[in-house]
Amino acid sequence: MIKFTEEHEWLRTDGDEVIVGITAHAAEQLGDIVFVELPEADTEVAKDDEIVVIESVKAASDILAPLDGTITEVNEAIVENPALVNEDPMEAGWFFKLKLADPSEMDTLMDEAAYKAYVAD
Amino acid sequence: MATDLKTTPLHALHLRLGAKMVPFAGYDMPVQYPMGVMGEHNHCRTKAGLFDVSHMGQVRITGSNVAARLEALMPVDVAGLPEGRQRYGLLTNDAGGIMDDLMFANRGDHWFVVVNAACKEADIAHLRANLPDCDVTELDRALLALQGPTAEAAMIDAGIDVAAMRFMDIADFDAFGGLTISRSGYTGEDGFEISVAPDQAEALAEALLAQEAVAPIGLGARDSLRLEAGLCLYGNDIDTGTTPVEAGLTWAMGKARRAGGAREGGFPGAATILNQIAHGADRRRVGLAPEGRAPMRAGTALHAAPDGPQIGTITSGGFGPTVGAPVSMGYVPTSHAAEGTALYAALRGKFLPVKVASLPFTKPGFKR
Missing domain, CATH: 2.40.30.110 (Aminomethyltransferase beta-barrel domains)
Known part of the structure; x- marks a missing residue:
């Protein structure tokens, strides 16, 4: 299952966790990403906490926790090579894995068709 | 696009090239093209980039004693600038603060000055008030910059033979309805700034962009290029609260205007600026x-x-x-x-x- 937020994040289920990244649309809007600061693993986060800082050639942006949960793993590859987020935002450019406090909250997010319509507006 | 924004003669071209437009100094300007800021930056450093800088003010000054009158406004050697040469200048206020930075050129029968877009109205009023018997005219012309290691070759391929020009030379050319070209820029690269009639600007831009080595560059890469080159952005790195000495621009003054020089002082803020040169800021x-x-x-x-x-x-x-x-x-x-x-x-x-x-x-x- 893959879901999307209004903040242009995607969440893909991976066992009892979700993998989180930003959408191709978001990556394109941000421009060339040159810096990523990720949270520590084992951090408990609440929905809308500012947990990731990304900087493009244009500006700094915050990435918010999409739902309540615990960070279980972060993608150090995008810290070493921030351009990965632009090159492959939906796969190799993922940000972190999150163990959701309440997996049923995934149902509150947009599916792919709804996100496509949201971006088209 | 907000209706009160001005446009340059290349506005339609920017849209055709797929530029993302933003308001800048009252103009609707391209911040980037589809290549993206990073790609544009690297293209300009390795090949040649074309910039629309038509929002900047181009000013022609004629009259008597223009050099002496400009020296009364700038802590810079104006009188010593030979015909056909351009120099970096600074307008200062009575406290020694920088009102604007600019390029000025000795064209023989007149002086040609290029000022920042956001300052141009204030600069022109300041020049008119202080050069009362001179003619200070803002020119209705576009300004393009072609910058990068292959800029010279691209100009020659477009039929404009700039090979004999050296850094900070300025000269007129007959092509595209008559061009005024200086070998200068704002990227740290070799390159040219080209003043062209508004109705010829697009044809000139197209002739340059038709060459494989030339790509259009937006304001985003313009900023990262000038930053790496250590060049000041007026309003960010220099303003009325900074003096030329504090800004590390003492080199722009020339010996003639400093203590012991042939035309020492005599510019706004001279006491402060000369004191800072002598004793440090x-x-x-x-x-x-x-x-x-x-x-x-x-x-x-x-x-x-x-x-x-x-x-x-x-x-x-x-x-x-x-x-x-x-x-x-x-x-x-x-x-x-x-x-x-x-x-x-x-x-x-x-x-x-x-x-x-x-x-x-x-x-x-x-x-x-």
Whole structure:
């Protein structure tokens, strides 16, 4: 299952966790990403906490926790090579894995068709 | 696009090229093209980039004693500038602060001045008030910049033989309805700024863009290019609150206007500026190299020690694609301005290490 937020994040289920990244649309809007600061693993986060800082050639942006949960793993590859987020935002450019406090909250997010319509507006 | 924004003669071309447009100094200007800021930056450093800088003010001054009158407004050697040459200048106020930075050129029968877009109305009023019996006219012309190591070849291929020009030369050419071209720019690369009639601007831009080596470059890459080159952005790195000495622009003054020079002083703020040259200023603009990967942008506070008092401020900063790392400029006390001085920038609640670095960050490509 893959879901999307209004903040242009995607969440893909991976066992009892979700993998989180930003959408191709978001990556394109941000421009060339040159810096990523990720949270520590084992951090408990609440929905809308500012947990990731990304900087493009244009500006700094915050990435918010999409739902309540615990960070279980972060993608150090995008810290070493921030351009990965632009090159492959939906796969190799993922940000972190999150163990959701309440997996049923995934149902509150947009599916792919709804996100496509949201971006088209 | 807001209706009160002005447009340049290349506006339709920018839209055709797929530019993302933003308001800048009252104009609707391209911030980037589909290539993206990083790609445009690298293209300009390795090949040639075409910039629309038509928002800048182009001013023609005629009359008697123009050089002496300009020297009464700028701490710069104007009278010593030969015909056919351009020089960097600074308008100062009575406190020694910088009202604008500009380029001026001796064209023989007139003087040609290029000023910043955001300052042009104030500059022209200031020039008219202080050169009352001279004619100060803003020219209705477009201004294009072609910058990069293959800029000369691209100009020649477009039928404009600039091979004999050297850095800071200025000359007229017959092509495209009559061009005024200086070998200068704002990127640290070799290149040209081309003044062209509005109705010929698009044809000239198309002739240059038709060549494989030339790509259009937006304001985003213009900023990262000038930052790596250590060049000041008026309003960020210099303003009425900074003097030429604090800004590290004493080189622009020339010997003639300094203590003991042939035409010492006699410009607004001379007492302050000459005193700072003799005894040093309390602070100065420096290059700053963040040690980590986090860009440190304008407004970031600088500290001598973590949790210590703020001692300075970053005035420009971002990622430097050619350097491959973040680069910044800012003001620090002269006691902390030596190259290699370790400082800390307050960023998102942390104190991150940053070192004072020499400017420019990249080697200039000027054809001297």
